[in-house]
Amino acid sequence: EKFSSNWRKAQREVAKLHQRIGNKRQDFINKVALDLSKKHAMIYREDLRIKNMTASAAGTVEEPGHNVAQKSGLNRAILDQAWGKFFQRLEWKCEQRGGQVIKVAPQYTSRICPICGYESKENRRSQASFKCMACGYRENADVVGARNIKVRGQRMSACGELGEVGRAQVNRRMETVHCAGQQQEPIEVISGVSH
Ligand SMILES: [Zn+2]
8 A cells, every 4th residue: 555654664675775786886886997997098988878778678660679668767777877877987987097088989880890891780680799791700799899999999099089188198009090081991909008
C-alpha cells in the first residue's frame, strides 16, 4: 500500500541500495581514471553524444531493443551519469599529471579501415567484428574504432585544430605526424606516449 509505513521502509531500503551502488561506481571510476592517467600522457576519446546512447536502447523499427524500459531507465539514471563523471574525473586526473584528454569526432570511426582507409558500412558486419571489404583486414571492431580515434586525435593535434592552448600542450613527438587534411589515409601510429 502506497505511503504506508511498510512502503516507506521499503523505499528507504531501496535508497540505501542506490547509495551503495553509487559509491561502488564512483570508486571504480576513480581507480580507472587514475590508472589511465598514470600510464598515458595523451588520451584520445570519442566525443560521445550521451543522449544518443540513451536513445539507442529503444533500437530501430527493424531491430527493436530488448528490455527497453529497464535499459532506458537504467541508462538515464546510471550509465549517462557514469560516463559524464568518468570523463570529468579522467580529464582532471590527466591535467594534474600534465597529461591531456582530447575529444575526437566519432563519425565513421567504426567503419574506416585503419590499414587502407576504405570507408564502408559493409566493413562493420556485426557489433563485434570488422572486416575491410577492400583489403581484407580483420580485427575486433572496438580495436578498429580505438585505432581510428587515436589517428584522428593525433592528426587534430598535429594540424593545430585544437587552438593555441591545446597545441602548446601537445607533446613534441606529435610534430612528426603528417597532416593528411580531410583524407582518411592511414598514417604511422605512434605508440602511446608514457611518462
Ligand atoms: Zn582495408
